[in-house]
Amino acid sequence: MERLFMDKFLIIYMLSLLGFLCFSLSMKMHQKQILNKELMVNKGKILLGLGSVFLLFSLMVSIYFYEASLGTCYWIGVMTFSALTLSICLTYLPQKILKMILCVVVITAIFNVI
Amino acid sequence: MRVDAKAEGIRQSMSWLHIWSGLILGWLLYAIFFTGTLSFFQNEITIWMKPELHQSLTHQSQAQQLQTGLAVLQKQSPDAGSWTVNLPLPRETTIELNVSDHPVTLDSRGGRGGQKTIIDSQTGQEIHPRETRGGMFLYRFHYELYALPNWLARWMVGIATMFMFVAIISGVITHKKIFKEFFTFRPGKGQRSWLDAHNMSAVLALPFYIMITFSGLILFMYSVMPWGISALFPGGRGEFPKAFTAQTQADGVDSPVEKQDVHLSQIIKSNLGHSNTHGHGGEGGRSRQGSGGRDQMGDGDQQSQARGQHEPNGQDTRGGRNDPAADGAWQGQARGQDDEDQNEHGPRQGQDARGGRDDQDGDYWQVQENDAEVTVKKVPLTNMLPIFQYAQSHWKNNRIRSVIINNPNTADSQIVLKAAYADSILERDRVPVLTFNGVTGKLISNNPAQNISVATGVYNTMTNLHEARTAGLYLRWVLFFSGVLGTLMIASGLILWLNKRAAKNSEKKSFGYRLVEILNIAAIIGLPLATAAYFYANRFISATAENRADLEIKTFFAVWCLSLIYSAVRSYRQAWLEQLVVASAAYCLIPVLNLLTGGRPLWSSIYEAQWVVASFDLICLVLGLIFIFAFMKTLKHKGIIRKSKMKQIKNEVNGEVIHG
Numbered sequence: 219m220e221r222l223f224m225d226k227f228l229i230i231y232m233l234s235l236l237g238f239l240c241f242s243l244s245m246k247m248h249q250k251q252i253l254n255k256e257l258m259v260n261k262g263k264i265l266l267g268l269g270s271v272f273l274l275f276s277l278m279v280s281i282y283f284y285e286a287s288l289g290t291c292y293w294i295g296v297m298t299f300s301a302l303t304l305s306i307c308l309t310y311l312p313q314k315i316l317k318m319i320l321c322v323v324v325i326t327a328i329f330n331v332i
Numbered sequence: 333m334r335v336d337a338k339a340e341g342i343r344q345s346m347s348w349l350h351i352w353s354g355l356i357l358g359w360l361l362y363a364i365f366f367t368g369t370l371s372f373f374q375n376e377i378t379i380w381m382k383p384e385l386h387q388s389l390t391h392q393s394q395a396q397q398l399q400t401g402l403a404v405l406q407k408q409s410p411d412a413g414s415w416t417v418n419l420p421l422p423r424e425t426t427i428e429l430n431v432s433d434h435p436v437t438l439d440s441r442g443g444r445g446g447q448k449t450i451i452d453s454q455t456g457q458e459i460h461p462r463e464t465r466g467g468m469f470l471y472r473f474h475y476e477l478y479a480l481p482n483w484l485a486r487w488m489v490g491i492a493t494m495f496m497f498v499a500i501i502s503g504v505i506t507h508k509k510i511f512k513e514f515f516t517f518r519p520g521k522g523q524r525s526w527l528d529a530h531n532m533s534a535v536l537a538l539p540f541y542i543m544i545t546f547s548g549l550i551l552f553m554y555s556v557m558p559w560g561i562s563a564l565f566p567g568g569r570g571e572f573p574k575a576f577t578a579q580t581q582a583d584g585v586d587s588p589v590e591k592q593d594v595h596l597s598q599i600i601k602s603n604l605g606h607s608n609t610h611g612h613g614g615e616g617g618r619s620r621q622g623s624g625g626r627d628q629m630g631d632g633d634q635q636s637q638a639r640g641q642h643e644p645n646g647q648d649t650r651g652g653r654n655d656p657a658a659d660g661a662w663q664g665q666a667r668g669q670d671d672e673d674q675n676e677h678g679p680r681q682g683q684d685a686r687g688g689r690d691d692q693d694g695d696y697w698q699v700q701e702n703d704a705e706v707t708v709k710k711v712p713l714t715n716m717l718p719i720f721q722y723a724q725s726h727w728k729n730n731r732i733r734s735v736i737i738n739n740p741n742t743a744d745s746q747i748v749l750k751a752a753y754a755d756s757i758l759e760r761d762r763v764p765v766l767t768f769n770g771v772t773g774k775l776i777s778n779n780p781a782q783n784i785s786v787a788t789g790v791y792n793t794m795t796n797l798h799e800a801r802t803a804g805l806y807l808r809w810v811l812f813f814s815g816v817l818g819t820l821m822i823a824s825g826l827i828l829w830l831n832k833r834a835a836k837n838s839e840k841k842s843f844g845y846r847l848v849e850i851l852n853i854a855a856i857i858g859l860p861l862a863t864a865a866y867f868y869a870n871r872f873i874s875a876t877a878e879n880r881a882d883l884e885i886k887t888f889f890a891v892w893c894l895s896l897i898y899s900a901v902r903s904y905r906q907a908w909l910e911q912l913v914v915a916s917a918a919y920c921l922i923p924v925l926n927l928l929t930g931g932r933p934l935w936s937s938i939y940e941a942q943w944v945v946a947s948f949d950l951i952c953l954v955l956g957l958i959f960i961f962a963f964m965k966t967l968k969h970k971g972i973i974r975k976s977k978m979k980q981i982k983n984e985v986n987g988e989v990i991h992g
Binding site for chain 2 (some may be wrong): 226227241242245247248273285287288291292296297298299301302304305306309310312324
């Protein structure tokens with residue numbers, strides 16, 4: 219039961235984390251923090267779109283797991299924590315943020331494969 | 333209008349509104365948020381505060397737990413009007429039994445009012461936990477406060493909630509860079525950092541704050557906006573929920589749809605007739621109601637029709653699966669299993685019942701009903717296992733919450749199985765229910781899905797989320813952490829008010845400034861201290877002491893008052909540091925206290941997967957560590973640079989520039 223809960227949570231959390239990462243990378247201030255350079259305006263717009271797709275996908279996954287009403291509420295709650303995680307990482311570990319998110323992706327994959 | 337008589341922009345006026353609506357009721361809001369957040373886990377708090385319940389472990393299957401409960405009931409009260417067995421959910425440790433003289437109806441909420449017994453889930457041994465208000469005290473405090481008349485407390489909390497709602501909306505308007513600074517936190521920059529912390533905690537959980545305040549207001553609507561309801565229902569406010577329930581039932585597919593709908597329409601019609609002198613308006617109101625009713629009834633009719641077509645054939649209206657109960661095959665299987673069970677598990681429940689009744693009049697006994705003696709034939713209960721398995725397979729991810737047996741051991745016996753959670757967050761006070769014949773085991777009814785109107789859906793969703801009803805453990809944790817963020821948001825806002833005015837008050841503190849300082853400490857750290865004292869009192873006051881529940885609550889308020897007095901007599905910084913030390917120690921030592929005073933130790937609760945107890949200890953440990961972190965930060969904090977000192981530095985810098 220707990221394992222299933224972690225599976226579902228991690229998938230929704232990971233997808234929304236990727237969504238917010240794309241959002242932050244679309245902002246000049248955070249581009250400098252994470253990549254040490256500014257991206258082209260077009261790339262920023264693509265990242266914004268990609269972020270929206272990730273968030274939408276995490277919503278769909280949440281609804282698939284928990285049905286529409288509960289899934290939407292859960293998705294909003296999980297988004298709070300993925301955004302908070304990203305904010306804390308951007309504040310204290312901006313250079314390692316990509317590695318950390320990669321870790322989250324790997325952990326989610328391991329949890330779901332096992 | 334500004335002090336300098338210049339015109340104010342919308343952002344400036346909203347900023348003013350945000351600051352003062354947040355400050356004036358900030359301390360009350362903090363207390364409401366803090367206790368409300370803890371209330372998401374009021375079960376865990378109550379169980380921790382009753383260490384007698386920790387002995388009960390829930391490793392068994394639900395079927396085994398039911399067997400344990402039924403064995404006790406058969407032995408203790410075989411002739412009762414009804415039995416209710418509440419099986420432990422993941423957030424509980426024990427089985428709760430309820431015996432009543434009368435059959436329980438579904439409306440009577442699972443056998444309340446009978447004789448309650450708590451038993452160990454494994455052994456069936458009766459447990460007598462200590463008297464305490466537990467988490468219920470914190471839960472009720474967050475909306476009723478304490479020792480105040482109910483109406484007054486609800487008005488106070490209602491007004492505070494409205495102020496919070498105003499502060500949220502005005503805060504969003506005031507926030508200049510809500511998207512640009514979405515992920516921004518700049519630590520170590522004094523006021524800037526506090527503003528970032530306030531903004532970040534506010535923006536990230538904004539949907540939660542809007543939901544929790546709006547739903548709080550909806551929950552208070554009977555208290556703070558009673559006039560509309562009073563005008564429409566002259567017989568009293570009690571009529572409104574009845575009509576509301578009637579409407580909800582009419583929205584469903586149960587057969588008395590038309591009757592219920594007419595009932596509501598008639599009530600409103602007759603009340604409008606009495607109170608509304610504007611015939612046209614009244615007519616309009618009626619026609620809208622009627623129309624809505626017809627629409628809903630139409631759906632209901634369709635579903636009723638569908639049900640009517642399916643039921644005689646024994647087909648499940650929900651999943652479209654064949655209903656094993658209806659075609660008789662399952663019944664045979666049930667009996668077969670019954671016989672097998674007899675061999676595997678020893679005597680059946682029915683045989684137990686017979687054994688329990690041997691001292692009576694053979695296979696019959698007489699009961700008094702309406703002054704007439706009625707002879708009731710003793711009939712053993714059917715085997716519960718197939719019924720149980722059917723419910724489990726039918727509800728899939730849902731769990732069985734309670735089993736109600738009306739008229740047990742008689743020919744009229746009926747078994748009602750209630751699920752733990754509603755099918756959707758749109759439903760309130762309505763969980764899936766299966767009713768079986770208690771003798772044959774045949775499925776009698778399966779409460780069908782209801783049509784829910786938009787208004788009812790909004791009300792149900794909002795209030796369910798506020799109270800974390802129908803929420804599984806995962807959503808409960810999400811709500812809890814959002815509540816923690818909300819508590820931090822209010823605390824950071826209160827501290828920010830002081831920080832903004834610190835330079836101005838650096839030489840001589842104004843009365844208002846000092847008052848806010850004292851109240852801030854007493855609220856932000858005083859309340860967690862008082863809560864810790866409440867937990868400690870629970871374990872230090874003798875379990876058999878009289879009025880011990882009141883003593884626990886008195887300890888809570890005594891420590892809170894002490895914190896206030898201490899904050900007033902000590903300097904701001906010292907009061908913070910000293911109370912943080914006490915709070916850190918108090919929360920870090922909670923697992924030790926639990927171990928030494930009869931509770932299940934942390935390692936054992938983790939090993940036995942008794943997360944309901946382990947999570948309390950762990951959260952207290954985390955809270956203790958957060959207080960240690962806050963203490964270290966406060967200790968390192970050098971304070972606000974005084975205004976004169978700042979001037980001096982500025983002059984020095986200017987001088988250097990000029991001379992340079």
